[in-house]
Amino acid sequence: xxxxxxxxxxxxxxxxxxxxxxxxxxxxxxxxxxxxxxxxxxxxxxxxxxxxxxxxxxxxxxxxxxxxxxxxxxxxxxxxxxxxxxxxxxxxxxxxxxxxxxxxxxxxxxxxxxxxxxxxxxxxxxxxxxxxxxxxxxxxxxxxxxxxxxxxxxxxxxxxxxxxxxxxxxxxxxxxxxxxxxxxxxxxxxxxxxxxxxxxxxxxxxxxxxxxxxxxxxxxxxxxxxxxxxxxxxxxxxxxxxxxxxxxxxxxxxxxxxxxxxxxxxxxxxxxxxxxxxxxxxxxxxxxxxxxxxxxxxxxxxxxxxxxxxxxxxxxxxxxxxxxxxxxxxxxxxxxxxxxxxxxxxxxxxxxxxxxxxxxxxxxxxxxxxxxxxxxxxxxxxxxxxxxxxxxxxxxxxxxxxxxxxxxxxxxxxxxxxxxxxxxxxxxxxxxxxxxxxxxxxxxxxxxxxxxx
RNA sequence: GGUCCCAUCGUCUAGUGGUUAGGACACUGCCCUCUCAAGGCAGAUGCACGGGUUCGAAUCCCGUUGGGACUACCA
Numbered sequence: 001x002x003x004x005x006x007x008x009x010x011x012x013x014x015x016x017x018x019x020x021x022x023x024x025x026x027x028x029x030x031x032x033x034x035x036x037x038x039x040x041x042x043x044x045x046x047x048x049x050x051x052x053x054x055x056x057x058x059x060x061x062x063x064x065x066x067x068x069x070x071x072x073x074x075x076x077x078x079x080x081x082x083x084x085x086x087x088x089x090x091x092x093x094x095x096x097x098x099x100x101x102x103x104x105x106x107x108x109x110x111x112x113x114x115x116x117x118x119x120x121x122x123x124x125x126x127x128x129x130x131x132x133x134x135x136x137x138x139x140x141x142x143x144x145x146x147x148x149x150x151x152x153x154x155x156x157x158x159x160x161x162x163x164x165x166x167x168x169x170x171x172x173x174x175x176x177x178x179x180x181x182x183x184x185x186x187x188x189x190x191x192x193x194x195x196x197x198x199x200x201x202x203x204x205x206x207x208x209x210x211x212x213x214x215x216x217x218x219x220x221x222x223x224x225x226x227x228x229x230x231x232x233x234x235x236x237x238x239x240x241x242x243x244x245x246x247x248x249x250x251x252x253x254x255x256x257x258x259x260x261x262x263x264x265x266x267x268x269x270x271x272x273x274x275x276x277x278x279x280x281x282x283x284x285x286x287x288x289x290x291x292x293x294x295x296x297x298x299x300x301x302x303x304x305x306x307x308x309x310x311x312x313x314x315x316x317x318x319x320x321x322x323x324x325x326x327x328x329x330x331x332x333x334x335x336x337x338x339x340x341x342x343x344x345x346x347x348x349x350x351x352x353x354x355x356x357x358x359x360x361x362x363x364x365x366x367x368x369x370x371x372x373x374x375x376x377x378x379x380x381x382x383x384x385x386x387x388x389x390x391x392x393x394x395x396x397x398x399x400x401x402x403x404x405x406x407x408x409x410x411x412x413x414x415x416x417x418x419x420x421x422x423x424x425x426x427x428x429x430x431x432x433x434x435x436x437x438x439x440x441x442x443x444x445x446x447x448x449x450x451x452x453x
Numbered sequence: 454g455g456u457c458c459c460a461u462c463g464u465c466u467a468g469u470g471g472u473u474a475g476g477a478c479a480c481u482g483c484c485c486u487c488u489c490a491a492g493g494c495a496g497a498u499g500c501a502c503g504g505g506u507u508c509g510a511a512u513c514c515c516g517u518u519g520g521g522a523c524u525a526c527c528a
Contacts, residue, residue, distance in 0.1 A: 013528090045527095115526095134458075145525085175459090176522050179457050202458090209521080273465095417489090420488095
């Protein structure tokens, strides 16, 4: 156990921003790397934004990502740590006493009802672990308001007081706070305390370089589980924004990152969020995930998409069918969010047919071949090996490529031109379902063609 | 406007004076193939610009340009 104490201090805004999550991640990594303590503190002094739901969004986001904290409020309402309370809204008396202290030492004064900090007019150097020494000329700066007319303390004061009271050793936060830091250092000094070490990490921008605000796509952590992303993938991707294992690897376990992570190696340039790369990383994790681990995830997503009825029991009588279908689809996709689109036809005969594919595949010739194959499928064993054998020998006998049969069948049984491996799909669906769907397609599209002629 | 930060392929990055500037995503072509993925192979694309320093600069310095942050009695 080292004496490192770092904190993540979000304010409840109704969502956990992906950039905030990355800040939390880097604090967490540093704490775990050094064997220090990771603290969660809720900066909820803005009463307007402070709702239980907004705080819950922070807990939910961190928990989903797998970022745990050693001190602070827990999601179940309990508190860990002896430096609390960890909600700023409950620390008013502490702030008041510090304001008083500054007032009585003459370092603050009343101004039209508010309290101003007599900012030292000097050049202050911020020794930043990531950015190096950064100088701020405060000789011309106006004094800083630390308490409003109504007596409530402002951010700069509460932030400094809490970091001081909670024994924070390293402040790891977004670069947007770099220019605030000279004020914070001045406050620490006025309070007779040594400022913590500072590490300002680069910001995450949109793909086009603009600021990622809460309304932008991908800004809210909650979007990721909703879209079927895996927390391990999001964490892995976030680590790669502003930090690198430096050995040309993209996929890396949190255990390894914890071992290698350190502050001086963090990049100084802002990074842009690339959803394509996250998608790819997610695919890497998704393909490594066991089928059984995928089941609950698939169940949730398929039920939300109404592909499965709400009372569908994944361990009930359709257990094997569900798993078999999931297994052959899983290896074709990168994201659980693709599951509804890829699996809906397994569970209903009432699907639509891709129009372009119909025009291309259900030609008179295509339907003739489909009929021929259908009649060939009634007797032979209905398994992958035999199915493939039947299709290939049938095609060979006619001097055709197997695709001549494959495409019409795929379209007939799924309505799609793309999907899982056909022979596996047929085996999973079973003879009855397959024949039924082929007959249905045959009837419908033969009639349509007769009518067209 | 002022202050501060930043600048290697489209994007994320490796690189700390001497490299054919490496990897990954995305992109293109080919192979494989029942489609789509995966996989394999090949390819295109980059040191923002201009000055220095140096025998030698992506690497160090200055300037320009561009991007970002801050500039609240918000956090």
